[in-house]
Amino acid sequence: MRVYLDNNATTPLAEEVKKEMADSAGIFGNASSMHKDGMLSRNLLEKARQKVSSGLGCSPDELIFTGCGTESDNIAIQGFLRGTDKKHIITSKIEHPAVLNVFKYLHNNGYEVTYLDVDEYGAVDPELLAGALRKDTALVSIMTANNEIGTIQPVKEISERIREYSKDIVFHTDAVQGFGKTDIDVKKMGVDMMSVSAHKINGPKGVGALFIRKGVKIKPVFIGGHHERGLRPGTENVQGIAGFGKAVEIAMAGMKEKNEKTGRLRDKLKEGIIRSIPNIKINGHPETVLPNTLNVSFRDVEGESIIMMLDMEGISVSTGSACTSGTLEASHVLLSIGLDHASAQGSVRFSLGVYNNEQEIGYVLEKLPGIISRLRDMSPLAKKSECK
Amino acid sequence: MEQYSEKVMEHFRNPKNVGEIPDADGVGRVGNPTCGDIMELYIKVDKGIIKDARFKTFGCGAAIASSSMVTELVKGKTLEEAEKISNKAVIEALDGLPPVKRHCSVLAEEALKKAIEDYKNRQKDV
Numbered sequence: 197m198r199v200y201l202d203n204n205a206t207t208p209l210a211e212e213v214k215k216e217m218a219d220s221a222g223i224f225g226n227a228s229s230m231h232k233d234g235m236l237s238r239n240l241l242e243k244a245r246q247k248v249s250s251g252l253g254c255s256p257d258e259l260i261f262t263g264c265g266t267e268s269d270n271i272a273i274q275g276f277l278r279g280t281d282k283k284h285i286i287t288s289k290i291e292h293p294a295v296l297n298v299f300k301y302l303h304n305n306g307y308e309v310t311y312l313d314v315d316e317y318g319a320v321d322p323e324l325l326a327g328a329l330r331k332d333t334a335l336v337s338i339m340t341a342n343n344e345i346g347t348i349q350p351v352k353e354i355s356e357r358i359r360e361y362s363k364d365i366v367f368h369t370d371a372v373q374g375f376g377k378t379d380i381d382v383k384k385m386g387v388d389m390m391s392v393s394a395h396k397i398n399g400p401k402g403v404g405a406l407f408i409r410k411g412v413k414i415k416p417v418f419i420g421g422h423h424e425r426g427l428r429p430g431t432e433n434v435q436g437i438a439g440f441g442k443a444v445e446i447a448m449a450g451m452k453e454k455n456e457k458t459g460r461l462r463d464k465l466k467e468g469i470i471r472s473i474p475n476i477k478i479n480g481h482p483e484t485v486l487p488n489t490l491n492v493s494f495r496d497v498e499g500e501s502i503i504m505m506l507d508m509e510g511i512s513v514s515t516g517s518a519c520t521s522g523t524l525e526a527s528h529v530l531l532s533i534g535l536d537h538a539s540a541q542g543s544v545r546f547s548l549g550v551y552n553n554e555q556e557i558g559y560v561l562e563k564l565p566g567i568i569s570r571l572r573d574m575s576p577l578a579k580k581s582e583c584k
Numbered sequence: 585m586e587q588y589s590e591k592v593m594e595h596f597r598n599p600k601n602v603g604e605i606p607d608a609d610g611v612g613r614v615g616n617p618t619c620g621d622i623m624e625l626y627i628k629v630d631k632g633i634i635k636d637a638r639f640k641t642f643g644c645g646a647a648i649a650s651s652s653m654v655t656e657l658v659k660g661k662t663l664e665e666a667e668k669i670s671n672k673a674v675i676e677a678l679d680g681l682p683p684v685k686r687h688c689s690v691l692a693e694e695a696l697k698k699a700i701e702d703y704k705n706r707q708k709d710v
C-alpha cells in the first residue's frame with residue numbers, strides 16, 4: 197500500500213485533467229499565429245484563462261500564464277521593482293524560497309528589506325506590518341498560506357493597513373498553497389498581485405499564473421516577444437495551460453465540501469498522533485490553518501530518518517518543504533516560530549490531498565508510533581528531555 | 585531525497601549495535617555543527633582490543649548508517665588500528681554517500697576518536 201501525504205510538495209494529476217490534456221495534445225498551433233491552427237490553440241488558452249481568472253475572482257485580462265509559481269513570484273516582485281525608484285520592500289521571515297530568496301537577492305543589490313517576524317503560530321501581525329511601512333516602501337509580499345505549517349495569513353487586514361497608509365504601495369501575495377484550499381478572491385483580499393501554480397491543485401507541473409490588478413505597472417523580467425503581454429514571452433505551453441484550467445474548474449466545484457472532508461481526515465490524523473505518541477508538538481496555527489496540513493515535531497528524533505522509515509512502509513511525507521530538504525539547515529519557518537534546533541530538525545509535514553481516505557490515515561496511525569519509538573530508542577537525546 | 589546506496593539502506597533498516605554500554609571503557613559524544621545532529625559512541629576495551637562498540641544517534645539516515653558501520657568496523661580492532669579509521673573508510677564501507685551527506689560520516693570518525701581518547705584518559709587517571 198502506498199499512502200501519499202505530500203500534497204504541499206505536489207499533487208497527482210486529476211483524471212479529468214489528464215483527459216483534458218490528452219484531448220488537447222493534438223492541438224499544436226502557435227497561439228500567436230493567425231491561421232486556423234493558431235486559433236485553435238488560442239481558443240484553448242483563452243478558455244483556460246477564463247477558468248483560472250474566475251477561480252481567483254479577477255478578470256481574464258488581469259491574468260498572465262507563467263512557467264510555475266516561482267516564476268510568477270519573480271515576475272511580480274522583480275518586474276514591479278523595475279518600474280519604480282523606491283527602494284524599501286517588506287516580506288515575512290517565513291516565505292517560500294521563491295519569494296524569500298528574491299528578497300535576499302534584492303537586499304544584496306541595493307534594496308532595503310524589512311523581514312517581518314511572525315508569532316508562535318507563524319502569523320504576521322498586521323499592526324507590526326503597519327509600523328514597518330515607509331514613504332519609500334515600494335512593495336509588500338506576504339504569502340496567503342504557508343507551505344510548511346499551513347498557517348493562513350490575515351491578508352485582508354494586511355491589505356487594509358497598507359491602503360490606510362498609502363494607495364501606491366503594491367501588495368503581492370504568494371497564494372500557491374492557499375489556492376484551492378482556502379477562500380481566494382483577489383478583490384475581497386485586496387491584493388494587487390497574486391501567484392498561483394497548477395501542480396498544487398492536481399494540475400500539471402511547470403504551469404503557473406500571475407494576477408496583476410489593472411493599473412499596476414510591471415516591467416518584463418524576461419525579455420522577448422509579446423506573449424502574455426510581454427511579461428512572460430515564449431510560445432505558450434497550451435496543453436499544460438489547458439490542464440491548469442481544468443484543474444481550477446474541478447477544484448472550485450464543491451471546494452468547501454472537499455476541504456471539510458480533508459480537514460476531518462487531517463484532524464483524525466492529528467488526534468491519533470496526540471493520543472498515541474508522547475512528547476510531540478503540533479506546529480502552525482490551531483485554527484487559521486490550511487485544512488490539509490499537519491506539521492508535527494517529534495521530540496528527540498530527526499526528520500529525515502522518520503521520513504525514510506515511513507517511506508519503507510509505503511508512506512510519503514516530507515520534512516519542511518521539498519525545496520529546503522536538499523539543505524542541512526533546520527527549516528527557517530520552524531526556527532521563526534520559535535522552535536529549538538532539535539525540534540525543528542525532528543519535524544514532519546503531513547499534507548493531505550483530495551484523494552486520501554480514512555483507511556489510509558488509519559494505516560499511517562498504525563505504523564507511526566512504532567517508528568518513532570524505534571528511533572527514540574536509538575537517540576542519545578531521548579533519555580533526558582521533555583517536549584518543549 | 586538523496587539517493588542512498590543499498591548498503592546504507594541496509595544499515596539504516598537494521599542498524600547494528602544500537603544502544604549504550606553501561607560499563608563502557610570509553611565514551612565519545614560529538615555534535616555536527618553543520619546540521620546539529622548528535623552521536624554517542626561507547627567502547628569496551630580489553631588488552632588493547634576493542635571488544636564491543638555501541639552507538640546512539642540523533643541524525644539523518646546517513647548518520648545512522650555511518651554509526652552502525654563504524655561500530656562494525658572497530659570491533660576486534662586494536663586501538664592503534666581503530667584510531668586510523670577515517671570517515672573515508674566509513675564512506676567506502678557504505679559504498680559511498682551522496683556529496684551533501686559526506687559530512688555525516690565525519691560524525692562517526694570523531695565520535696570514535698573521542699571514545700578512544702576518553703579511554704586513554706581514564707587509563708591515565710588510575
Ligand SMILES: Cc1ncc(COP(=O)(O)O)c(C=O)c1O
Pocket residue numbers: 204205264265266267292294339341342343370372373393394395402403404517519
Ligand atoms: C508557497 C509556495 N510558493 C511557491 C512555490 C513554488 O511553486 P512552483 O513549484 O510552481 O515553482 C511553492 C511550491 O513549492 C510554494 O509552496
Ligand code: FES
Pocket residue numbers: 524616619620621643644645646647685687688691
Ligand atoms: S545531516 Fe546531520 S548527520 Fe547527516
